[in-house]
Amino acid sequence: MAPTAHADVRRWRRNLADERAEAQVYRELARHRTGEEREILLALADAEGRHAAHWEELLGDRVGEPVRPSWQFRVLARMARWFGSVFVLALAQRAEARASADVDADATATMAADERIHEEVVRGLAARGRTRLSGTFRAAVFGANDGLVSNLALVIGVVAARVDTRTVLLTGLAGLLAGALSMGAGEFISVRSQRELLAASALGTGAEHALPHLGQANELALVYRARGMSAQDAEARAEEVLADIAELGQASTAFRGDHPAEEHAAVGTDIGASLSSFTFFASGAAIPVLPWAFGMSGTAALLLAVGAVGVALLLVGAVVGLISGGPPVRRAVRQLAIGIGAAAVTYGLGAAFGASGG
Known part of the structure; x- marks a missing residue:
């Protein structure tokens, strides 16, 4: 060897x-x-x-x-x-x-x-x-990202319009509060509506009580066909359920045909999503306001706000990439590019309005 x-x-x-x-x-x-x-x-x-x-x-x-x-x-x-x-x-x-x-x-x-x-x-x-954290996690990510981008854009937009430091601070705080409340309310309504839609689409329990009295499987097969099964699969499933009734005296819980608990878990809870969105939007929106809150002004405050938001956007993008199984660096750079790009547009608009108003 x-x-x-x-x-x-x-x-x-x-x-x-x-x-x-x-x-x-x-x-x-x-x-x-x-x-x-x-x-x-x-x-x-x-x-x-x-x-x-x-x-x-x-x-x-x-x-x-x-x-x-x-x-x-x-x-x-x-x-x-x-x-x-x-x-x-x-x-x-x-x-x-x-x-x-x-x-x-x-x-x-x-x-x-x-x-x-x-x-x-x-x-x-x-x-x-x-799946277990998707509803709350989605609200948290969207909230943090929207808070960072929207309030940075708002703040540097008014900075470019050459307003005084107090106006910049009040504008940023107003944007923080209004945005957080709007995000929280929007998430509550969105998730509540999704959960109500799922509940309305779930198979009713009343039909289960009628199963022992069915003479043939074809009526039950229609339920499964209406839910998207092929005719052959629906007939086989209907015969299986009726056989369970004949043998066990009750229908299998699989009669319900879907997994409402899993779907509801993926959507999340309305209160949880609302609080998550409110909290993370407010946290993200506070970052671009901090330089002015601590008494800074001018170019130094602007650069610090942009830098801090840039770091936060990179972090949010990397976390999303890691949890979703995607490349964290690419997601981080994409998040940064979108956020800074949006802020740059509003800065340009603010500068244009400031120049025209001056």
């Missing part, structure tokens, strides 16, 4: 460390969960343990002292221990995506296939978390 290059041994040790760290990430995430999600995460940890065993076998007596894993896995393990949130799952999803795209040449075909499947498993777990 040919001697193993020193570079190969170093690479195998690093792979071993990364596999162990990845297994630890899943074990830490499992600590924060129960039921099926916990079982899935522990199964992923076991799979990463099998991958680690492959590198141990290749190394043999050259395993040596434990090597530090990549910094991404070290950070991910700490975050999983502290939080265990959908944010960490989204990061784990990106780690699995990188792993499936960059499989070591000395890994087995089974390991490569595992990594690709793991990416989909983690994507599914992250999707569950996104």
Whole structure:
């Protein structure tokens, strides 16, 4: 057998460390969960343990002292221990995506296939978390982004019109309050309307009491066809439900045909979305006003406001990218470009009106 290059041994040790760290990430995430999600995460940890065993076998007596894993896995393990949130799952999803795209040449075909499947498993777990927080998270992101962009645009628009510092501050505070109230009220009405629409579209419970008295399955099949099933699937489902009644004396709860609880969770609660939108809009809208609130004025205040809002927009964009599974840097830059672009337009308009009014 040919001697193993020193570079190969170093690479195998690093792979071993990364596999162990990845297994630890899943074990830490499992600590924060129960039921099926916990079982899935522990199964992923076991799979990463099998991958680690492959590198141990290749190394043999050259395993040596434990090597530090990549910094991404070290950070991910700490975050999983502290939080265990959908944010960490989204990061784990990106780690699995990188792993499936960059499989070591000395890994087995089974390991490569595992990594690709793991990416989909983690994507599914992250999707569950996104569904649970989607309503409130959407309101928070939109609120923060709108507060940052709209109030920056408002403030620098009046600054460009050459008004005094007190007017700039009052304008910014008025924009903050009016915008936050408008966003909060809008989210409340929007989410309440969506939930009422879902409730109106759900199958009624009264029909369930009529099921034992149906003579044929074709009437029930019409319900499923009206809900979008094909004629063949609707007839099969109707016969299955009636068979349940004949055997158990009651219809399966699957008769309802949809998942209103999951849909309502995706929409969120009206109060939660309203408060989230109000709070995050106000927080974002306060940032461009702060320089004038602390007594600054002129170009220094303007540059500080633009810089602070720019940093906040980058942060919001990066968080959205991470949680949605997209590239955080690209989302951050996109968020910054849109926000600063909107502010630049209002600055130009303010300057034009200021010049014409002067």
